[in-house]
Amino acid sequence: MSSIRIWAASALAAALLVACGGSDPYVPGSGSPAGAPTTKATFTSLVSFGDSLSDVGTYAPATSLAGTGAAPYFGGKFTVNGATSTVWVENLASSLGLVVTPAEVGFGTSSVKCPAAANPALANTCTAYGQGGSRVTDPNGIGKAGGALTVPVATQIANHLARFGNFKSSDLIVIFGGNNDVFVQAGTLSAKAAQIQADAAAGKLTADQANGLLLNAQLEAQGELKKAALELAGYVKTQILAKGGKYVAVWNLPDSSQTPYGASLSAQGKQTLTGLVDIFNLWLREGLTDVPVQLVDANTNFKDAYANPAKYGFINNTVPACDAAKIQVITRGAVTDGSSLFCNGTAGAPYNGLRTGADLNTWQFADGVHPTPGGHKLIADEAVKVLRSYGWI
Amino acid sequence: MKTQLHLLALAAGLTFSVTAAQAQVNILKGGAILYETHSKTTGIKGIGIPAGADAKTGNATTLLLTYERLIDQNIGVELVIGIPPTIKAKATGTVAFLGDDILSAKNVAPTLLVNYHFGQAGDTLRPYLGAGINYTRFTGIKSKLAPSVDMSDSVGLAVQAGVDYAIDKQWGLYASIAKVQVKSDLVAVASTVLTTTIDFKPITYSIGVSYKF
Numbered sequence: 001m002s003s004i005r006i007w008a009a010s011a012l013a014a015a016l017l018v019a020c021g022g023s024d025p026y027v028p029g030s031g032s033p034a035g036a037p038t039t040k041a042t043f044t045s046l047v048s049f050g051d052s053l054s055d056v057g058t059y060a061p062a063t064s065l066a067g068t069g070a071a072p073y074f075g076g077k078f079t080v081n082g083a084t085s086t087v088w089v090e091n092l093a094s095s096l097g098l099v100v101t102p103a104e105v106g107f108g109t110s111s112v113k114c115p116a117a118a119n120p121a122l123a124n125t126c127t128a129y130g131q132g133g134s135r136v137t138d139p140n141g142i143g144k145a146g147g148a149l150t151v152p153v154a155t156q157i158a159n160h161l162a163r164f165g166n167f168k169s170s171d172l173i174v175i176f177g178g179n180n181d182v183f184v185q186a187g188t189l190s191a192k193a194a195q196i197q198a199d200a201a202a203g204k205l206t207a208d209q210a211n212g213l214l215l216n217a218q219l220e221a222q223g224e225l226k227k228a229a230l231e232l233a234g235y236v237k238t239q240i241l242a243k244g245g246k247y248v249a250v251w252n253l254p255d256s257s258q259t260p261y262g263a264s265l266s267a268q269g270k271q272t273l274t275g276l277v278d279i280f281n282l283w284l285r286e287g288l289t290d291v292p293v294q295l296v297d298a299n300t301n302f303k304d305a306y307a308n309p310a311k312y313g314f315i316n317n318t319v320p321a322c323d324a325a326k327i328q329v330i331t332r333g334a335v336t337d338g339s340s341l342f343c344n345g346t347a348g349a350p351y352n353g354l355r356t357g358a359d360l361n362t363w364q365f366a367d368g369v370h371p372t373p374g375g376h377k378l379i380a381d382e383a384v385k386v387l388r389s390y391g392w393i
Numbered sequence: 394m395k396t397q398l399h400l401l402a403l404a405a406g407l408t409f410s411v412t413a414a415q416a417q418v419n420i421l422k423g424g425a426i427l428y429e430t431h432s433k434t435t436g437i438k439g440i441g442i443p444a445g446a447d448a449k450t451g452n453a454t455t456l457l458l459t460y461e462r463l464i465d466q467n468i469g470v471e472l473v474i475g476i477p478p479t480i481k482a483k484a485t486g487t488v489a490f491l492g493d494d495i496l497s498a499k500n501v502a503p504t505l506l507v508n509y510h511f512g513q514a515g516d517t518l519r520p521y522l523g524a525g526i527n528y529t530r531f532t533g534i535k536s537k538l539a540p541s542v543d544m545s546d547s548v549g550l551a552v553q554a555g556v557d558y559a560i561d562k563q564w565g566l567y568a569s570i571a572k573v574q575v576k577s578d579l580v581a582v583a584s585t586v587l588t589t590t591i592d593f594k595p596i597t598y599s600i601g602v603s604y605k606f
Contacts, residue, residue, distance in 0.1 A: 025543030025580035027588060208490035215491070218441055222584035275441040279585060282440060 031289030054130025091380030129156035167245035176251035233287025254302035261368030340366035424601015447486035453478035539581035549574025
């Protein structure tokens with residue numbers, strides 16, 4: 001009898017062991033946001049946070065024709081500028097029947113917040129906070145030393161709360177930030193890598209030591225991007241959702257290596273850039289898992305457009321539409337990198353910086369990384385498409 | 394498994410006569426075990442990790458304790474437990490430069506076996522064969538590459554072959570060799586997320602002392 005009990009106990013133990021097994025460890029980044037609204041809204045404002053891709057003219061005074069900071073301006077947006085040139089935030093606003101103006105305009109030590117408020121009817125339109133060079137949290141963005149304001153997304157949100165008090169449930173809030181964190185970390189990493197490779201070539205390091213240091217440098221860059229992405233997700237939760245924001249869409253990052261700038265990099269450089277973008281996106285997704293927002297997959301959308309340009313109406317996605325040599329002449333030698341901030345496409349104008357034969361709509365890129373008006377339309381069209389799919393518009 | 398169950402139910406039914414005869418039905422064994430892994434992974438995958446990154450687990454020795462309850466003259470149910478040994482892994486493939494100690498974990502691995510003992514009670518040498526189930530849980534997982542590492546539990550089959558040598562009515566020596574299925578999904582979280590599945594393919598060699606009562 002006792003042996004029957006033992007057998008029964010053993011069988012039970014075995015069954016329990018089987019039941020315990022197979023529990024899969026959690027893989028960060030494998031979840032999704034959840035609980036965002038599914039109902040149609042009547043939006044009264046488009047509130048946009050981000051960087052140069054979402055900049056609707058912060059740095060226009062740097063492109064003053066008179067060189068005094070006063071209008072008229074020949075540039076100001078990171079695209080091919082012109083009377084009808086708009087960036088995706090403006091396109092999205094107009095498709096919602098809204099007007100959006102820069103939250104701040106200026107350069108160097110002089111800037112004005114909400115310049116549109118000079119006209120009281122437009123006082124509530126200055127909700128486009130994106131600035132060229134801005135990062136997620138670090139105020140030292142790209143171009144800061146040269147006078148760019150680079151107010152980080154964290155402060156952009158704080159500025160909105162300072163001016164408007166809270167977010168409203170009729171605000172459409174769009175956040176597209178982190179690209180410059182990737183560029184900064186990629187720059188730091190490639191400088192470290194160059195030093196390590198030089199030391200290895202000079203015999204100061206063994207191959208194993210060099211590989212170890214390279215991996216460490218990469219892990220450090222990844223660590224900074226993990227931090228930035230989780231911070232961005234944190235701001236969405238604690239500074240937007242907790243302060244009245246209801247309709248919130250967060251963009252992940254497109255692969256910066258699939259740009260004319262990226263094409264100029266070595267295979268390893270491209271791979272590094274792709275990896276850093278992917279790390280940011282992984283931790284952004286992780287940070288927003290189960291958070292009631294929508295995560296817009298710009299990465300997949302851009303990849304598809306880069307691989308299938310014709311499908312999106314592009315005939316050229318490898319050459320910048322702006323001519324760096326022309327821009328250098330127009331800026332009297334001040335701008336040598338062909339930045340589209342100083343690129344104007346007005347036919348016949350003396351400040352026209354368009355490359356001969358380039359087109360504003362069928363060429364995707366204005367400079368190394370920024371879209372033409374046609375490229376911005378790609379982002380805006382996708383935005384409208386996904387907002388519809390969420391049932392928001 | 395089904396036939397085994399039938400066999401055991403049958404065996405259980407036969408035990409009355411044995412227990413009535415006051416035979417020795419309990420065997421305790423203590424010894425040393427070498428846990429030798431022949432691991433294969435699915436490769437270490439993660440953003441920024443070079444293709445061809447891999448790792449290989451090493452061997453470990455520890456102390457072992459088993460208790461076997463004989464159901465009849467030939468069949469016994471054995472539970473094997475041990476002091477959890479530390480298994481280490483070294484980097485291989487394109488990340489071999491990372492060195493010899495990229496992961497360590499203790500494996501808690503109770504195994505429940507049904508043994509068939511050849512010969513008869515009282516024989517000096519009795520070989521045996523066993524089959525059963527192993528449960529392995531990994532604890533104290535550490536990696537210099539990631540602050541947080543999780544490994545899934547493993548449940549798999551175990552088979553063993555051994556021999557008992559009787560010194561007297563109570564005491565004896567034994568040696569056994571076993572093959573166990575141990576597979577675990579690993580997720581290491583640092584600034585990147587590393588995933589792999591490790592098939593440990595362990596073969597264990599144990600030797601020690603037995604006591605019957």
